[in-house]
Amino acid sequence: MSSSAHARMNCGEFRTTYEQDTTIFPTPLSRRMVIAAVVFLCFAPFVLNAYFLNLGIQIGYYAVAALGLNIVVGFTGQISLGHAAFFGFGAFASAWLNNSTGIPVFFCIPLAGMMTMALGLLVGIPAGRIKGLYLAIATLASQFILEDFFARAEWFTGGVAGAMANPFSMFGYEFNTDQSYWYVVLVYLVVMFLMATNLLRTRDGRAFVAVRDHYLSAEIMGINLTKYRILSFGISSFYAGVGGALFGHYLGFVSAEGFNILLSIQFLGMIIIGGLGSVMGSLMGTVFMVLLPEVMEAGVSLAGGFFPGVTQALAYIKEMSIGLAIILFLIFEPDGLAHRWRMIKAYWKLYPFSY
Secondary structure: OOHHHHHHOOOOOOOOOHHHHOOOOOOHHHHHHHHHHHHHHHOHHHHOOHHHHHHHHHHHHHHHHHHHHHHHHHHOOOOOOOHHHHHHHHHHHHHHHHHHHOOOHHHHHHHHHHHHHHHHHHHOHHHHOOOOHHHHHHHHHHHHHHHHHHHHOHHHHOHHHOEEOOOOEEOOEEOOOHHHHHHHHHHHHHHHHHHHHHHOOOHHHHHHHHHHHOHHHHHHOOOOHHHHHHHHHHHHHHHHHHHHHHHHHHHOEEOHHHOOHHHHHHHHHHHHHHOOOOHHHHHHHHHHHHHHHHHHHHHHHHHOOOOHHHHHHHHHHHHHHHHHHHHHHHHHOOOHHHHHHHHHHHHHHHOOOOO
């Protein structure tokens, strides 16, 4: 059989080397789709109004932080209930570095991530000895300790008054509008997601998954459980710190009130709804959680024409919808939106042969 005839017989994606099996994009089509999506997002400020740009920027910095939580919860099998505190620490750290030392915001954001990573490594030390419910309580304690720190450390956070965060600037140009800051968040989003994807292809990334799947087997294979459990907390905190710094410099002001346990639960909801152990699921879950309150508000406004009392309960309906969405996903779609997306792709690949 000629080589051309053999080429025509290929009916799928075939991987014959280890490098092909661990590539970032599983198929050439997925690579082209991602590139096309990034190019489309580059033109978004020209077609979207301020409302949708604001939602997109929120999705960007929350997705970076949610991806960090997915590394420690979804990929390593640990639990963290204090992610919002690390998110807040990154916001305060970047503002403090810029205000007290004059370091440009361009450098303060990654430096804030490093400072938050150091804090995360310290808080993650108990993860080397305890797990499950005990670890959850330990991380919950870190949430309340950091909240108290934010309120008392006036030299660092400005205390209850909060701290000013200067806009992101580069070469004398300030990114102080939604249209310009969109590109800052987009660059960080793409870079951080590529870093996480590459991390999971490395020896350390595979060790994270081995610790999650069966820690006894991982230890027998020579994986240092303590090292990788603490390291996962450090990397998770780095992502939370960068996301928090992007959040602070977007708002221009950082206050301790916003980094409470409710935000930590929302971060958990993002990765549960998106899919534990999925990089793309972190983004999908964040999109869902950011847009859900907006959809509920539109629905309540529409229903307000028929039931006037409903609009007064809008705040409660928003909070209830978040909790209800988490519960429904845990019952009916525990693998999250990423799993459903894989099922849809498999259906079209195999159609009309479902089995």
